[in-house]
Amino acid sequence: MKQHGAAALTLAGLILLAGCTTPASERAQAPVAVAEVGSFHIGGRQATLDGLPAKEVRFTPTSPLTRIDPNGEFEVGQMYVQYVRLAPAARRAPYPLLMWHGGGLSGVTWESTPDGRPGWQMFFLRAGHDVYVSDAVERGRASWARYPELYRSEPVFRTKKEAWELFRIGPAGSYQDAAHRSAYPDTQFPVAAFDQFMKQGVPRWLTNDAATEAAYDALVQRVCPCVLMVHSQGSTFAYTLANRYPEKIKAVVGVEPSGALDPDKVDLTPLSRVPLLFVWGDKIAATPRWQGIQAPMKKMIAALKAKGGRADEIDLPARGISGNSHLMMMDANSDQIAALVQDWLVAQGLAGR
């Protein structure tokens, strides 16, 4: 049995453990001092089903028929939030960092990459942020509710082909099957781990936006002041809430955000007081669908700048960083991009070195 006594640790090792005065390169391998790992559910309501017929089912193919009554009370519309809080000695950011995922995905987005490298959750923990990763309503550990009785519609399951093209791993028409997929030649996505990535996918509904926004609102009430980091579909909720609570939300990092507020319909004055960062991958200009998704974002950015807001953009290919997919937190150069985001947070006074 392995036993490690304190006597075996040098003082230098202990200071490394605290992680306070070491450069980032050494820090990347050093332990992180964690105060607590935990989770909670937030939001939601009680719903009641009645009048549905009972069913006779078999719990295994050979077991006797068992009567199941689907009627009763349930909790629906809640969200799941998992946190890692650092020890005070390891914390170098003034506010927790909340990571919100995109459509058809869950908080797993931010964990280890599909090819097994540490993901952005670990990067930003090492960089001194308390990190809260959530699964929005209906996704992952948030759970989901019976349809059409409680959710109005049926779920949508994303195919591999759709993911391959939508996430810009390869161009339209480049996915046939496992043996015949051609990615962009310069793609940063770990292509050999694409099937592994697809195991992260979860069904989504198209009729739960109001419940999701309410749950995120409750999360902001509970955990913020905070910084939001959002991917893709999560952005609509982030900008809506930052526009509602500009004092609670200290910044929003949009990783290819895909849902903008329309300045012709929403007064963006509160949001113009919140520092915003937008990070764009490669091949957007070559992809009509992504041009269409990006256009409303660019309109929002222009409107915010006209109001004197801070809306910074990192266009990776314009900086000579090519081949990034929509899933840049999983790409081969994910740490490089995370470091750019961290630099921006430091510049805003929202992270330490």
Next chain:
Amino acid sequence: MKQHGAAALTLAGLILLAGCTTPASERAQAPVAVAEVGSFHIGGRQATLDGLPAKEVRFTPTSPLTRIDPNGEFEVGQMYVQYVRLAPAARRAPYPLLMWHGGGLSGVTWESTPDGRPGWQMFFLRAGHDVYVSDAVERGRASWARYPELYRSEPVFRTKKEAWELFRIGPAGSYQDAAHRSAYPDTQFPVAAFDQFMKQGVPRWLTNDAATEAAYDALVQRVCPCVLMVHSQGSTFAYTLANRYPEKIKAVVGVEPSGALDPDKVDLTPLSRVPLLFVWGDKIAATPRWQGIQAPMKKMIAALKAKGGRADEIDLPARGISGNSHLMMMDANSDQIAALVQDWLVAQGLAGR
């Protein structure tokens, strides 16, 4: 902005951080030195849907109809595993601890309790174990697949009344609605957090046992040698795999396990070489359904003992610890019970002080 330099830490504080020579009472508040937080999916296969009709759906009530084609390739049958690996200096157990949840639940079982106290995941991290918490096939972040095309049956959603009675928070007939629930007078379950607990519930299917066992088998191949800690329904998979791989699975802690191997049908000789612990809560004797669930477990225990196996039982009420529900890792005295389990692991040479 809060900044904490190493200079602010005393040497005593740093040794506390390493957590090696401190008594458990102090350790309960000390930081834990973590090497990595991460996750992966494991198991599963590709499935293909074809011939299903496309549908026209609205992504929001006011958006135009969009055509969705449900046909294509998917990953199904995978499991989700999240791990927290300790720094070597903080690790005091020779093997990782794998926590498997029960029916209608996910890995959230092991995280913070519904009333917000640190759960067993944090307890056993503090006690020096690397901890792997999984969501079995179909649950939580493992994702699930379309039915009846890929899963053969429809899911079952557990009502609040069923949970209240099944988990022995109150006796049969004691749940009416939120305003009229009467728990056992001595219950240890945090009754005010019962609705919060219900937010953890996830739907379950009755036809996925083979895929679940295959995914757990793949996990054992990847992560073990290890110690298993299983709750309720998770036990069938744990005893099956320990009987298959008695050299890889160094012990199984069964927290009210509810699925036994039948010694009349399965040769338990391999399992008799694996140290087993069984922990039983209160009110089992007063609950016919739980008497029925426990009886096959007791039969397996007797058979293992007859073969010279180590099958230890902690009957909490027999030890004067009353009021524990089926969810003892969430009960008010959860730390007390975890400490009993840790003592047993220490006695087996599977944990350090």
